[in-house]
Amino acid sequence: MTLPVSAGRAVDLRVEPVDEVLDRVERSLQVRLALETVVRKRRSVGARTDRDTWVRVERRVLDKISDQGWNGTESATRLKHITQPAWQGCVVWRDPAEPVMWRADETELLPGSPVGTAVLINAPRLTDTWWQAFNDSLDALAEQHTRRVATPDTVAITQALVTETISTAFPSGFDTTVERWAPAHADLNWANVTAPTFCLFDWEDWGNAPRGLDSATLWGSSLAVPALADRVWQERLHDFESRDGKLMTLFTCAKILGPGAHPEDPRLEPACLRAEQILSELQTG
Template structure:
């Protein structure tokens, strides 16, 4: 595939031509992508197919592909007890003009629409069985074992990353040591879950992470709706009450309050208040 951009320039698939890429995907997977269903994002394009499946195509630069490889959706197919679309196949190739790789994964269709955007501005209508399914999937995920390491926002999560992120915004007096690492989705937000039937998708970055990363991420994406944020904390209270869960809450707050904070972000004040509370709890524990 050849894009009309110079080597090293950031590529935005919302505006860059991708016809040749999609033609290659269709030939390789033996499907026809339905144009009127296409969803274009900055580094991915997705569409329904003529055999009632979904294909997601992603471009990733080489230095964002970790040593463990770039097969999160494929490897997540082995997870037991987690509600997710069934993975069916893929095609992967290297870009001939840019230091990047292309990957297309085919999965079954989602059982419902995404709950909303990554950050919600109003509360969704979610029945108790939905929350029960969320808890069952996250608990089942955390109970399994993997050699993968989570890459939230395509950055490998490490103890140093956690420490640097928190201390770059808050006090150096906080002990940020992570005690327990468990498998996590690593991109848990309202855009990656469906309703009214619960299903969790977009598994590109899953792997071992500090306990509570997923719960803290979902809470952070809910902060503009206080009742929803409270519901997340209630449902995932075992995570939030753990020491690692408190560290991950502070990690999530650091992302909101850090140098790229938007002054009109409605999550700023609740994140700041929670950070102060969690710091006190960590300092006295």
């Protein structure tokens, strides 16, 4: 049984009861969920179905649903030349007890397993073919067009957010104005890509963002494994060498080094070193 949750309390679906939610999803989509395959994350729950598909269920408070909606997985189906799981359908409903919406999206199964957690501490084995598919998808995504605005961590990314986030960790004295905005996945980490076959999934937050956001985000998720971080940097060098890419690198470093920094985060030192380099380049360039 799902207990009522007050709007003021943070909810973590890794520990909240979700039996009633999953029952409703099964009835609405006319599927049976394989409970032994359930994966629980902070704001989503996923499971395999009896028709060899995957269902991802997300809880989102109304204040976090913008005018563009929150149909990222559905709207991403129109993107071309992107390796992603095909979308099948969905069900959406308003929670009767609190200002919350629930959404369940059904997609085809992933072609492999997630590479790891959002932040890796062990190097994965990724082939050159994998990296080529990764680059092809990111390059294709950046060339497409949308009116959606990316919402990393469910917050719309704006010029003001970029400037504010960078300023929380680094002194001002340089221009933080973004020059190019382009479509981005906006949650590109190692938990949202598969191997040995590449596939990019969890498209809930995609939309326009500063060039280089995805590259910088994945690089930041790799910093505890220096060789992996270096590989991401080299693969996406054309992003990182652009002015916007440098801003997004600082944006990522600021999230690691800013007020919420954890003293034992293994990414602190490499993020600090890279940030010092980028700051020098921006202030003298």
